[in-house]
Each structure stands twice: as C-alpha cells, then as structure tokens.
Amino acid sequence: MSVDVVETVVRGRGRALVVLCVMQLMIILDGTVVTVALPTIQGDLGFSQAGLAWVMNSYLIAFAGLLLLAGRIGDLIGSKRIFLAGLALFTAASLLCGLAGNAEVLIAGRFLQGVGGALASAVILGMIVNLYPAPGEQARAMGVYSFTAASGASIGLILGGVITQTIGWHWAFLINVPIGAIALAFAVRLLSHQPGLGLAKGADVLGAVLVTAGLSLGVYTIVQTAEPNATLARTLLQAAASVVLLAAFVVRQARIKNPLLALRIFRRRQLSVANVVVVLLFAAGFGFQFTTALYVQRVLGYDSLTTGLAFLPAPIMNALMSLSIAPRLTVRFGPRKMLIAGLAVFLVALLWISQAPVDGSYVVNVGPVLAVMGAGIGVAIPASIMLAMSGADPSDAGLASGLNNTAQQAGAAIGTAVLATLAASTTAHRATERSLQALRDGYGAAWLAAAGFVFAAAVLSISLLRERHT
Template sequence: MNPTDTTQSSSRGLALGVLCAMQLMIVLDGTIVTVALPTIQNELGFSQSGLSWVVNSYLIAFAGLLLLSGRLGDLIGSKKVFLGGLVTFTAASLVCGVANSEGLLIAGRFAQGVGAALASAVVLGMIVGLYPEPGKQAKAMGIYSFVSAGGASVGLIAGGVITESLGWHWVFLVNLPIGVVAFLAGIKLLATTDGLGLRAGADAIGAILVTGGLSLGVFTISQVSEPSQSAGRLLTYGAISIVLLAGFVLRQAKASRPLLALRIFRNREISGANIVVILVFAAGFGFQFLNALYLQRVLGFDSMQTGLAFLPAPLVIGTMSLFFSVKLTVRYGTRRVLLTGLAALAVGLVLLSRAPVDGNYWQHVMPTLIIQGFGMGLAVPAVMMRAMSGAAPEDAGLASGLNSTAQQSGAAVGLAVLATVATSRSNSLLDKGAENVSALRDGYSLAFLFSAAFVALGFLATYFILKDAPKAEPLPEAAPEAAPALDGRQDAVSAQNTAQSTARAAGETVAAK
C-alpha cells in the first residue's frame, strides 16, 4: 500500500470514529439515563406517569423530527446537519446535567432528542459516502453496529456505576467531553458536501403537525391516571391531538415535497410490517421500563444491580441478530422467523407477569429476559427486512424513514400506555387497602400482560397481512445499483434501520422509577 492510500485510509478511519462517537452517545443515552431514573424521581419529585416523560420527551422529538432532519441534510449538506445535531445534543446534555426541576430536565431531554434526530438522520449516509466500496462499506457498517450494540450493554452497567458513585447528574454530563472532542475532530475530518439549497424546500409545517400531534397524544395517555386531570380536559387534549395528526395527513397529501408520501401505505407489505414494528417496540420499550420498576421497587435492587440484571437481554438479542437471524431468515423466510420471534417474546412477557412479590431474580426474571431476548433477536431484524423488501427501489428511502418513525412512535406510545396501566392498577389497589409493594407488583404484572397483548396483535398482523415468503427478501447489500437513485436523506434512513434496530431493541431499554 502506498503512502497516499495509507493516509486516506487513516483519515477515513478517523472520520468513521467521529460518526461512531455520536452514535455511542445516542445509544449510551438510551440506557445510562434510564437506570438512573429512580434516583432522579426521588430528588426531583416525579410521579410515575410523569417520570415516563424523561424518556418520552426524548423519543417524541426523535420520532417527529427524523424525517425533517434527513431532508435538511439534503438541503444544506450532511456535515452541517450532523455537526448541528452533535452540538445540540451536547448542549442539551449540559442542560439535563444541571437541571434542578422536572420541567428543565424534560426540556433538556426534548432538546437531546432534537440533536439525536439531526445527527442520526445523516450519519449512516455519511458512512456510505466514506466507504463506497462494498467490502469496506460492509466492514464500516459492522464497526458501527458493534458500537451500537456494545454501547447499549456498556450503558446498562455505566448508568448504575455513575449514579451510585457520582450522582445522576453525571449520566448526562459524561456526554460533554465526548461531544466536544467529536465536534472538533468532525470539523477537520468530515467531508463537506453541497446541499440542494433551502429553496428546494422542507416541509416544516408537516414536521410541526406530526410532532405536536404525537406529543399531545402521548401526554394525554400518560395523564389518564393522574387525579388532577378531568375527563373533559383529557378528551379535549385527545381531540386536538387527532386534529393535528389529521392535519399532518392532509398536508402530506398536498405538499409538493412531503415528509411522508402517502402512496407508501398502498403497499400491503410495508403497511403490515410497520404495524408490527409499532406493536413490537411499544411492547418491548414499555416492558423494560416496568421491569426495571419491578426490580427496584419490588425486589429492592439498586441502580447498579438493575443494570447488571438486564444484561442477558441485550446479549441474547445481539447474539441472535448478528449470528443466527439472517441465516434462519435465508432458510425459512422472514414471515416464519418473525412469527417465531413474536411467539417467544409473548411467552416471555406472560411468564414475567407471574413473577411474585418475593420473586427471585434467577428463577423469575433472568429466564424471561433470555426468552424475550431470543424473541427480539429474531423478530426485529426479520420485520426490518420485511418492511424494506416490500418497497420498490424508488421508495426505499421513504419506506425506511417510515419504519424509523414507527419505531420511535411505537416506543413512546407504548411507554405511555403501559405506565398508565400500571399506575392505574396500583392506585386502585392502594385505595382498597392493599400493601404498597403488593399493589406495585400487581400493577406491573397487568402491564406485562398488556405488553404480551401488543405482541399477540403483532403476531396476528403478521399471520393475516404479510404473505408467506419461503426465502429471505434481498438484503440491503444486494441492491447497490439503487443507491445512486436515492438522495442523502434516503441513504441515511435506509441504512439506519438495519444498523440501529438491534441497538434500539437492546439499547433503549431500562427505564426505571
């Protein structure tokens, strides 16, 4: 290898390191923060449903702004959007780290979601640009995926260690040195690309409508169990949310450059797969939130023990996703693998719902985490491939963007629903004179059954909507010819799902109170 090639390879490797550093912060934030939530609740006085907003505010911003962020990458250039997202995320982490009230922390978390959406929407497309050669590109994607999965596992442990030794503020402040170094390196190392120009247009109105509608909808669900909220007020909130989301749909039907072209929903495969995605992520994310509550509020685990307790799930998810899922899909087809994964996930959730007040981790929790990890490790990659395989080449980016939004929206809505179910059940039992620990356990158990019901609905949707396919649909690497036809946004979000879906399943997990 001549010196020029060596220098170029080193420069690209450092640039890849910058992109991976941002992804590491995003993934760490999904787990390191959630393990610290019980301490945050005690110090800032969050209610159970209110605490979910520390997670939901982040997810809502991420979901609502992902499509607009990708479009901005097309208009002004990927590097500018990535660095803007990096700065926003880092600054928001500082706000969260110094927060001394519920409102300030939730605002900071929303801003973190904005930064994550900006960077995440373009980072995978930038990796594709760095490594256009198929072999090197696959290796780069492998490194990126390893950082995602590894960061998820590290975050589980680090969240407990940092909270116990330094305090919850530092789970946010730890992002500052990473963000500063990545920003300074990114200015020098990342290639500047010209965008189409702002005159090409971005549907800001559509982004405002979908973000506002989703935010208000999740807020309404989370407030059902709050005695301070009247039925009339909640109905009003719900009606406004529906109007905003309906306005988004109408806007997309008429906009010249919509964030989400509605023609995509005519495709039965894509629509069905995204229904399953919403249900799976609603069940998976909400379950992790409540399982952490069971471990800490019922079994008495501290933050560090909770982080370690969850390790079997991401380890099994990663093992199944990376080493077995694709092989099984090639042999049996996505539909069969997806059905098997959903069945295992539902079984694990039902078993966890039977965990008693005086349960034993090794007997009542760890086996269910392994079963659920097995199910998620099969189901998530299969449903991602299924959602993408149903799209025509010209709609690949559109389908991928829809899928990303379905993941984040499902997680936010699922968390709100399940937290509300658990709180309502526990409060009802407490009013009847039940002991606090027993009431908490029964509330969590009912929510676990609701999670299992979400998965069961996903199983039925897969069985009745998705067609049988004896072999796997073409993997993303099998269609490099289509890449030039896609714009920057499409490249980014298309790559994003396959590399990040496992990280979301294993990474945006342990939310506790």
C-alpha cells in the same frame, strides 16, 4: 479496483458504521439511563412526583415529534450535514443537563437532547443502507445497528444504576460530552457527503408545523395520562386536537407539489406493515423493560446498582444474536422468517415473566427471562428494520429512515405510557390486597398487555409481510 483500494473502502465503511452506531447508542442510552436515577434526581432538584416524569417525557416528545421533519431535511440538504448538526446539539445539550442546578434547566436540556437526537437519528438508517447496499452486507450492518437500538435500553439501565450509585447522576449526562466530541471529529472525516435534492424541492414549513405539533401533542397526551391530575375530558380533547392536526397534515401532503411526507410511500405494503410491526415491537420492548425495572426495585427490593446489573443477560444475549448469529440466519432464511421467529421468542419471555410471584427469584423469574427477551429482540429488530427499509427508493432513504425512527420512538413512548398506566391502575384497583401483591399484579397485567402487542405484530408479519426480492 485493486485489493488495497477495496480494503481501504471496506475499512472506511466499517469506521463510518461505528460512528453512526455510537450516536444511535448514545440516543437510546439517554432514553433509559435516567430511569433508575430518577429518585436521586428528584431529591437533588426538588421535583414533584408529577414533574419528575417530564425528565423522560420532554425527551420523548421532542424526539418523536421532530423525526419526520428531520428525515425530510436530510433528503433536501444532505444526510451528513443534518447528522453533524444533530450530534453537535445532542452533545451540547448533554453538557447542559449535566450542569443543571434546577428542574427547569434539566427539562430544557432534555428537550434539546431530543431535538438533537431526532436530527441525527432520522438519517442514520438511510446512511447505513447507502453504505451497505448488498443484502448480505446490509444484514450484518443492520445486526450491528439493531444491537445498539435493542441493547441500548438495557445498557442504559445498567449504566444508570452504576453511575448513580458511584459518581452521581450528573455523569449520566456528562459522559456523553467526550464521547460526542470524539464521534463528531470522526464523523466529519469519515462520513461521505451525499448531495441532497436541494431546498428548491421545498421543505414544506406548514406541513412540518402540523405534523410536529400533531405528533408532539399525541405523545404528550399519552404520557400525561399517568399523571394524577389527568382527566378523561382533557385527555379526549387533546387526543382529538392531535387527530385534527395530523389529518390536516395528511390532506396538505396530498395536495402540494413537494410534500414533507410523500404519501406514495405508504402504497408500499412492505414498508407500511413493517413500520406498524416496529411500533408494536418497541412498545412491548421498552414498556417491558420499564415495568420490569420497577418490579425488581419495588417488589423484589433491589437497589439501583443491583437493578442495573440484573439486566446484564439482555444485552449479552442481544449482542450474541444480533452481531453474530442473526445476520447469518437472515441471509439464509430471509428477514420475514427471522422476524417471526424473534417475535415468538419474545412472546415466550413475556408470558414467562407474567407468572412471576411476589416473592419471585431472580434465577427463576427474572434472569432467564431477560436472556430470552434479549435473544428474541436481537433477531426481530434487525429483520423488521430491513423489511421496513427495503421498500423505499434511494431518493426517499432519509424519509424512510425518519419514518422508521418515528415508529421506534412512538412505540417506545406509547408502550412505556400504556403499560405504566395499566400497571398503576391495576395496582390501585387491588389496593385492599397486600401492597407488594397489588404491585406484582399491576406489573403482571402490563406484561400480558405487552404480550398482546407482540402477538399482534406476529399476526401482521405472518399474514401481510413478504420476503424482499433483490
């Protein structure tokens, strides 16, 4: 192969990687960009306090519930086709959200965004692995991807604050439309078509219904616990129904010829354990950013624009680590050691901010913590993804990608719901204290719980994960 041909292939792969990462960035951004805009959206569209949560929850439920099905469809009909369909739907749904004039239309648009995001995101990791099969190249590519995944949440908070206070919350969604249209045009031209296994292999419609219903109900059960009208009996009943649906799905997958989720994939300890670590890592990361944004606004008194800008240290440090330093260190030391190191750094950040006082200083209690957190997850996330994807066969790349993305989104939903509920419960139990002190104590409890998630992830990584061999 001539030098010119090699350079053309490398450039083509790089452009394809950019297209994939732009889509992933839009997906992650959309999960958090509305966080600081929620009060304005509530005032404009007349949401109740309980109904307002569904601006985020409808997106998370659709996304987490459909990822496994989307990954399997990608294996059957080809990853490019499912990616293009997801990108087109996500872009159209963003337009619907931006033009929404009432609460019902916005929630419907957010649900459709979740569907489109699931279709596209489910196959992204598998496409990156196929683009960059060599370990060194893959480490660098995963560094770029992990920057979009890890920094997207912080960037979303920043953009949400800037957009809401300058041009209005509608543009938090409308900004996706031109970006999505351009990305779609480039994706059609740059992404190579990879033939799927064929629909004759079976899409397992009943299995898809069971797992989608089970995951969606499970996520719904978690996020609705924060609603004021939630009861223990209803929560337990919904949780039991979710478990029954998922158990029925597992039984079906063990019995049919062409399962949606080949259970053999879980025999690979590396993949199974790494995905559990991903759940814990994303639960801590997203829950931390959600509660920290509330601490900065409600306790320290920042407005939406200042809150967004306050998060700048996180994506800056994340970019430095995931795009430059971490890939080189991963090639030298291996992803397992880098994962453990990143988790340790993140744990330090969580323990640090858990001691923040009610009259805390940004310079001492928030800014440095966000920088340390950004560095930690900038190392940990690409390493965890490499370990999770390394155990899958090429024919299962879409399934492994969908499984890993399900772990990410389920972790984000679980972490946000659990930490927000813990913070609210702790604050309510200390209502006799000064209101700001009670709020601070609630967020402190949430940060310590997040530290527990990270500590558990570190224990699993140390005891059960091994370096991959190539």
